Amino acid sequence: MSETTAFSSTVSAPNSVKASNGILVVTIDNAPVNATSADVRTGLERALSHAEAAADVTGVVITGAGKTFIGGADIKEFGKPAVEPTLPAVIEKIEALSKPVVAALNGVALGGGLELALSCHYRVASAAAQVGLPEVKLGIVPGAGGTQRLPRLIGIPAALDLIASGRSAKAEEALSLGIIDEIASGDLLEAAVSAARKLAGKPLRRTGELTAATADPAEIKKASAKILAKSRGQKAPAEVVRLVTSSTRPFAEGLADERATFLALRDSREAAALRHVFFAEREASKVEGLESVEARPVSTIGICGLGLMGSGIAVAALGAGYTVIGLDQTPEAAEKGRERIIDLLERNLASGRLDQTGFEARKAKLSVTASDADLAPCGLVIEAVFDDLAVKTDLFRRLDKVVRPDAVLATNTSYLNPDEIAAATAYPGRVLGMHFFSPAHVMRLVEVVRCAKTAPDVLATGLAVARKLRKLPVVTGVTEGFIGNRIFSAYRREAEFLLEDGALPHEIDAALEDYGFPMGLFAVYDMAGLEIAWARRKRQAAARDPSIRYVEIADTLCEAGRFGQKAGRGWYAYPEGKKAIDPEVTAIIEAARAKKGITPRTFSKDEILRRLLDAMAAEGEALLAEGIAARPGDIDLVMINGYGFPAYKGGPMFASN
Numbered sequence: 001m002s003e004t005t006a007f008s009s010t011v012s013a014p015n016s017v018k019a020s021n022g023i024l025v026v027t028i029d030n031a032p033v034n035a036t037s038a039d040v041r042t043g044l045e046r047a048l049s050h051a052e053a054a055a056d057v058t059g060v061v062i063t064g065a066g067k068t069f070i071g072g073a074d075i076k077e078f079g080k081p082a083v084e085p086t087l088p089a090v091i092e093k094i095e096a097l098s099k100p101v102v103a104a105l106n107g108v109a110l111g112g113g114l115e116l117a118l119s120c121h122y123r124v125a126s127a128a129a130q131v132g133l134p135e136v137k138l139g140i141v142p143g144a145g146g147t148q149r150l151p152r153l154i155g156i157p158a159a160l161d162l163i164a165s166g167r168s169a170k171a172e173e174a175l176s177l178g179i180i181d182e183i184a185s186g187d188l189l190e191a192a193v194s195a196a197r198k199l200a201g202k203p204l205r206r207t208g209e210l211t212a213a214t215a216d217p218a219e220i221k222k223a224s225a226k227i228l229a230k231s232r233g234q235k236a237p238a239e240v241v242r243l244v245t246s247s248t249r250p251f252a253e254g255l256a257d258e259r260a261t262f263l264a265l266r267d268s269r270e271a272a273a274l275r276h277v278f279f280a281e282r283e284a285s286k287v288e289g290l291e292s293v294e295a296r297p298v299s300t301i302g303i304c305g306l307g308l309m310g311s312g313i314a315v316a317a318l319g320a321g322y323t324v325i326g327l328d329q330t331p332e333a334a335e336k337g338r339e340r341i342i343d344l345l346e347r348n349l350a351s352g353r354l355d356q357t358g359f360e361a362r363k364a365k366l367s368v369t370a371s372d373a374d375l376a377p378c379g380l381v382i383e384a385v386f387d388d389l390a391v392k393t394d395l396f397r398r399l400d401k402v403v404r405p406d407a408v409l410a411t412n413t414s415y416l417n418p419d420e421i422a423a424a425t426a427y428p429g430r431v432l433g434m435h436f437f438s439p440a441h442v443m444r445l446v447e448v449v450r451c452a453k454t455a456p457d458v459l460a461t462g463l464a465v466a467r468k469l470r471k472l473p474v475v476t477g478v479t480e481g482f483i484g485n486r487i488f489s490a491y492r493r494e495a496e497f498l499l500e501d502g503a504l505p506h507e508i509d510a511a512l513e514d515y516g517f518p519m520g521l522f523a524v525y526d527m528a529g530l531e532i533a534w535a536r537r538k539r540q541a542a543a544r545d546p547s548i549r550y551v552e553i554a555d556t557l558c559e560a561g562r563f564g565q566k567a568g569r570g571w572y573a574y575p576e577g578k579k580a581i582d583p584e585v586t587a588i589i590e591a592a593r594a595k596k597g598i599t600p601r602t603f604s605k606d607e608i609l610r611r612l613l614d615a616m617a618a619e620g621e622a623l624l625a626e627g628i629a630a631r632p633g634d635i636d637l638v639m640i641n642g643y644g645f646p647a648y649k650g651g652p653m654f655a656s657n
């Protein structure tokens with residue numbers, strides 16, 4: 001029995017080892033994503049030691065089981081005591097091995113997975129492989145050589161782009177960049193073993209020994225500035241810029257700096273927040289009671305109302321490969337809707353997000369009509385008509401008569417009670433809410449509303465379709481405004497209390513933008529327009545409890561015609577379209593305080609933030625207590641993906657801990 005056959009019998013899960021003509025093939029089989037857990041690292045190190053020593057081994061191939069090469073270091077090990085060997089130690093061993101080590105990328109190679117591949121002497125990939133260093137999305141930097149090896153392989157500008165964005169590159173792009181050396185035309189493992197055999201006994205290309213090609217300093221400066229501007233105060237992107245742009249220094253020095261930076265960031269609040277978001281996204285897809293429920297089949301989606309929301313939803317559905325039938329009140333309105341959808345597709349084409357084939361394919365799957373009966377083939381119909389109860393119940397009553405018995409009906413209402421809409425139909429069990437966010441072809445979030453009578457497989461269908469649309473579905477129960485708008489209302493209410501108590505709109509907005517919000521609350525208001533919320537407040541005025549504090553400032557602005565940016569003035573003035581503090585608004589606020597006999601006081605940014613975050617978290621606790629939201633993480637995902645809450649703060653529930 002050969003040395004290696006004897007050795008492979010001693011190898012236990014999660015790695016397996018077999019010899020192939022002198023090449024030791026190591027397969028990492030650590031479901032679900034072959035993360036480099038302690039066991040994987042130990043197994044790899046043993047296999048490398050064996051390969052180095054064994055006379056019957058001339059090379060090594062490392063690959064992954066299933067559809068993943070390596071999904072990265074095991075994030076679940078973060079914050080736990082380190083277990084030797086560390087990933088950098090295993091990677092150093094690979095690079096230093098005297099025999100060729102070939103990475104056979106059978107699927108995604110991310111984070112530590114790509115770093116491991118970069119230390120190999122040759123990389124072969126399947127056509128479906130993708131590579132990336134997404135660590136910044138977790139508030140960290142690559143910690144196993146990525147910021148030093150990748151620039152040595154592909155140059156500083158390209159490495160900066162990939163690592164600072166955290167995006168993945170498909171096999172073709174990875175080949176053209178030089179990250180991989182070959183895309184296997186036939187069997188991947190055969191190609192890898194053949195590459196290892198060809199390299200045996202030859203001088204090996206060790207990435208760490210390469211020099212990062214110098215690039216135009218102005219280009220690097222420009223790219224770095226763009227990354228820093230976009231990072232809005234996050235630490236990790238700035239550290240990526242520092243480490244990658246200095247990767248021309250001695251390799252060992254760069255590696256040590258990278259590791260220290262990684263460890264410091266890994267234990268930071270920012271990284272903990274982004275890990276929370278990472279796992280919250282995975283948890284959100286686990287809905288109680290749906291563990292073994294099948295979704296209904298959907299290949300054709302009907303969309304009623306082809307305005308801003310409807311056309312955005314249509315573009316998302318066409319992008320996911322669905323056939324779309326758009327319905328509007330008249331043939332003219334339907335045709336206008338089609339033009340709106342085609343226009344959005346043409347913009348994607350023009351920006352390169354879509355190629356001609358994709359454009360034509362989507363166009364071919366779109367039809368519009370003004371006749372309800374044409375929706376008969378739909379497995380799911382989503383309405384995005386005017387947010388009025390009578391309009392929506394009338395529509396659902398009509399749809400009930402024309403769609404398939406197993407068709408699912410979804411309402412995109414943001415404030416109405418979907419139970420009342422469902423009650424207007426013969427089969428309320430097939431009704432749920434699917435609350436998209438504008439622009440619907442861009443925003444990731446969909447609040448999937450479980451109505452009182454929604455059948456489990458109908459809820460499962462809503463979730464499955466949302467995922468196929470590459471959206472982030474979060475399940476919510478029925479309450480006014482669901483999770484997002486209910487929290488938003490509490491946040492807005494507290495902000496208006498702060499105005500009465502002494503703060504001003506620009507001070508509150510500055511505190512929010514410093515915290516990481518892309519835009520302050522009052523600036524967002526002006527952008528969205530003040531009239532819709534005003535109309536709702538007026539509708540609710542008669543039922544309002546006079547014992548509950550109510551701030552009239554927003555009403556006063558609307559009564560003065562200050563409806564926001566498109567009216568040229570709202571909470572701010574917009575001379576030549578540029579936002580400016582308006583003393584008229586300050587006067588309106590001071591008058592409101594005087595009317596209530598409130599003596600204003602000044603607030604620090606921290607005080608303002610504390611009050612707003614506490615208000616959001618308190619409303620979140622209420623939603624959890626009422627069973628509207630299943631987990632704090634769900635609430636955080638809604639506020640991050642629907643309302644601009646900075647992800648690196650983790651969301652209001654995480655931030656309140």
Ligand code: T1G
Binds near residue numbers: 115144
């Ligand atoms: N560690 C631990 N668990 C992980 C994991 C990881 N790296 N990646 C995924 N999981 C779990 C996830 O929580 C879920 O668990 C299950 O696997 C399936 O995931 C030194 C330190 C690989 C593209 O950032 O992007 O390397 O919910 O639903 O849609 O520089 O997972 O079933 O219990 O997402 O098929 C860098 C993270 C780490 C990639 C697969 N790597 N993962 O997508 O499955 S930091 C990443 C992903 C690092 C080094 C540093 C995706 C995926 P559960 P899933 P998927």
